[in-house]
Amino acid sequence: MKLPIYMDYHATTPVDPRVLEAMLPFFTEHFGNAASRNHAFGWEAEEAVEKARKQVADLIGANAKEIIFTSGATESNNLAIKGVAEMYREKGNHVITAVTEHKAVIDTCKKLEKLGGRVTYLPVQKDGLVDLEDLKRAIDDKTILVTIMAANNEIGVLQPWAEIGKLCHERGVIFHSDATQAVGKVPIDVVKQNIDLMSISAHKMYGPKGVGALYVRRKNPRVQISPIIDGGGHERGMRSGTLNVPGIAGLGKACAIANEEMPKESCRLAGMRNRLRDKIMGRLDEVYINGSMEHRLPGNLNISFAYVEGESLLMGINDVAVSSGSACTSATLEPSYVLKALGTGDDLAHSSIRFGIGRFNTDAEIDYVADRVSETVERLRELSPLYEMAKEGVDLKSVKWAAE
Amino acid sequence: MAYSDKVLDHYSNPRNVGSLDKNSPDVGTGLVGAPECGDVMKLQIKVNPQTNVIEEAKFKTFGCGSAIASSSLATEWVKGKTVDEALSIKNTEIVKELSLPPVKIHCSVLAEDAIRAAIHDWKKKKGVEEPVTATSQASH
Numbered sequence: 415m416k417l418p419i420y421m422d423y424h425a426t427t428p429v430d431p432r433v434l435e436a437m438l439p440f441f442t443e444h445f446g447n448a449a450s451r452n453h454a455f456g457w458e459a460e461e462a463v464e465k466a467r468k469q470v471a472d473l474i475g476a477n478a479k480e481i482i483f484t485s486g487a488t489e490s491n492n493l494a495i496k497g498v499a500e501m502y503r504e505k506g507n508h509v510i511t512a513v514t515e516h517k518a519v520i521d522t523c524k525k526l527e528k529l530g531g532r533v534t535y536l537p538v539q540k541d542g543l544v545d546l547e548d549l550k551r552a553i554d555d556k557t558i559l560v561t562i563m564a565a566n567n568e569i570g571v572l573q574p575w576a577e578i579g580k581l582c583h584e585r586g587v588i589f590h591s592d593a594t595q596a597v598g599k600v601p602i603d604v605v606k607q608n609i610d611l612m613s614i615s616a617h618k619m620y621g622p623k624g625v626g627a628l629y630v631r632r633k634n635p636r637v638q639i640s641p642i643i644d645g646g647g648h649e650r651g652m653r654s655g656t657l658n659v660p661g662i663a664g665l666g667k668a669c670a671i672a673n674e675e676m677p678k679e680s681c682r683l684a685g686m687r688n689r690l691r692d693k694i695m696g697r698l699d700e701v702y703i704n705g706s707m708e709h710r711l712p713g714n715l716n717i718s719f720a721y722v723e724g725e726s727l728l729m730g731i732n733d734v735a736v737s738s739g740s741a742c743t744s745a746t747l748e749p750s751y752v753l754k755a756l757g758t759g760d761d762l763a764h765s766s767i768r769f770g771i772g773r774f775n776t777d778a779e780i781d782y783v784a785d786r787v788s789e790t791v792e793r794l795r796e797l798s799p800l801y802e803m804a805k806e807g808v809d810l811k812s813v814k815w816a817a818e
Numbered sequence: 819m820a821y822s823d824k825v826l827d828h829y830s831n832p833r834n835v836g837s838l839d840k841n842s843p844d845v846g847t848g849l850v851g852a853p854e855c856g857d858v859m860k861l862q863i864k865v866n867p868q869t870n871v872i873e874e875a876k877f878k879t880f881g882c883g884s885a886i887a888s889s890s891l892a893t894e895w896v897k898g899k900t901v902d903e904a905l906s907i908k909n910t911e912i913v914k915e916l917s918l919p920p921v922k923i924h925c926s927v928l929a930e931d932a933i934r935a936a937i938h939d940w941k942k943k944k945g946v947e948e949p950v951t952a953t954s955q956a957s958h
Contacts, residue, residue: 723880726882759854796835797835799878801880802837802860815858
C-alpha cells in the first residue's frame with residue numbers, strides 16, 4: 415500500500431489513464447481549432463468535440479445538441495443562473511435555491527440580489543434534504559428558476575430531483591441542478607427527472623480540470639439562456655471562446671467510462687464506504703454521521719467525532735488526504751455552513767471529517783484509514799477537556815462558555 | 819498549511835497532559851474558550867503554598883494542532899516559575915517560540931488566557947482578590 419492515501423475524491427479526482435490516453439492526440443497531433451471549418455485540422459478537432467458531446471449526452475439521457483461545453487461547473491452554474499435571470503427577466507425576477515448549495519450557486523444568487531433579483535434560500539431538514547412543501551410554498555408568479563444541487567459536496571446527500579423537477583414543470587418554472595458531484599456516480603436521466611439545466615464538471619469524475627458542461631434542454635420546454643461570455647459565438651452562441659478540445663475529449667471519455675462502469679463501481683464504493691463506517695463506529699463511541707445515509711452518494715462519508723477538533727485530527731492522520739468542516743481548515747474561519755444548516759452544533763461541525771472514496775481506493779486502504787482515524791481520535795480524546803468533562807457527567811450544553 | 823517543527827513536536831508528544839485535583843486548595847484551574855469556537859483549553863497549576871512556585875502544570879485541549887502546542891508549551895513555561903512570573907508570560911512569546919502563522923495567533927492568546935485563568939482561580943481559593951484579567955474565562 416502506497417502512502418499517502420488519497421480519500422478526498424469530492425475535492426478532485428485523478429485523471430483515469432484511459433481518459434488521458436483519449437486526450438493526448440489533441441495536444442500535439444490533432445491540435446486544430448474546432449471552429450476552423452475549412453481544413454482537416456479543424457475537422458478532426460470538431461469531430462472529437464462532437465464525439466464527446468454525444469458521450470456526455472448519453473450519460474445523462476440528453477441529446478448531443480443540448481450539451482454546451484464550459485470551463486467547469488462554476489462557470490456552468492454562473493451561466494445557468496445568470497443566463498436564465500437575464501433571458502427571463504420580463505417574466506420574473508425570483509430564484510429559489512437552498513442554503514446547502516455550493517458557493518458557485520450561492521454567490522451567483524447573491525450577485526443576482528445585488529442586481530435587483532429576489533432569491534429564496536430554502537432551509538434543509540436534519541438529513542440534509544429540501545422539504546418539497548417548503549419549495550411548493552416558495553414558488554410564486556415571479557419565480558423563474560429553481561436551482562437545487564443533485565448531490566452535496568460535503569455530505570453527499572442526494573436531493574429528490576425527480577420530485578423537484580416535476581413540481582417545477584407543473585408550475586412552469588425552470589429547474590437547474592448543479593450535478594457536479596452526482597454525474598457519473600448515480601444514474602441521471604434529464605428527461606425522466608425533468609431537469610432543464612444541469613452543471614457538469616470533468617475533474618470530479620476522473621476527467622481533467624478546467625473543463626465542464628452545461629446541459630440546456632431543447633424541448634418540453636425549450637430553455638433559453640443569455641450568454642455571460644460574449645465573443646465568437648461558439649456553442650450556439652451560449653458560450654464563446656475557442657473550445658478546449660483535449661479537455662472536452664477527456665470529459666467525453668470520462669462520461670463513456672462512467673456510463674459503462676457505474677453500476678459495478680457504485681456498488682464497490684458503497685461497500686467500501688460502509689466498511690469504513692462500520693469499522694470506525696465499531697471502535698469509537700459518540701461518532702455521528704452527518705446527513706442522510708439512505709439518500710447519499712456511494713463514496714461519501716461525513717462523520718463528526720465528538721470532543722475532537724477536525725484540524726487536529728487531520729494533523730494526526732497526515733498520511734491520509736481527507737477534508738474537515740472545521741473552521742481551522744476553511745479560508746473563512748467559519749465551520750461548515752452545510753453542517754450548520756443541518757442543525758449540527760458548531761462544536762460537531764468543528765469535529766467533522768469528510769471521506770471521499772473513489773475509483774482507485776482499495777479495501778486495504780479503507781482498513782488502514784479506519785485504524786488511523788480511530789487511534790488518533792482515541793489519542794486526542796485523552797487530550798480533550800470536553801471528553802473528560804463529558805465522562806464526568808458534566809452536561810457541556812449547560813456550561814456557560816464565554817465567547818472568544 | 820505547513821506546521822512548524824515545534825508545533826508538530828508538541829502535537830505528537832504533548833507535555834504535561836492530564837488533570838490535577840481541582841478541589842485541592844493548592845490547585846488553580848483555568849478553563850477557557852468554547853466548543854462552538856473550536857477551541858477549549860483547560861490548564862491547571864499546583865502551587866507551593868510556601869514559595870508560590872508552580873510545581874506542577876497539566877493541560878487538556880480541544881482544538882487544532884496549534885492550540886494543543888500552545889497549551890503544551892504554556893505548561894512547560896509556567897513550571898518552576900512563581901505565580902507572578904507566570905503572569906508575565908505573553909502570547910507573543912508563544913507565537914515566536916512556535917512560529918505560529920497569523921491565523922493561529924488566537925491559539926496563543928487562549929493559552930495566555932488559560933494561564934491567567936488558572937492563576938486567578940488559585941488566588942481566589944487563597945482569598946487573594948485580584949481583578950480578572952482573563953477575557954475568555956469559562957465557568958461552570
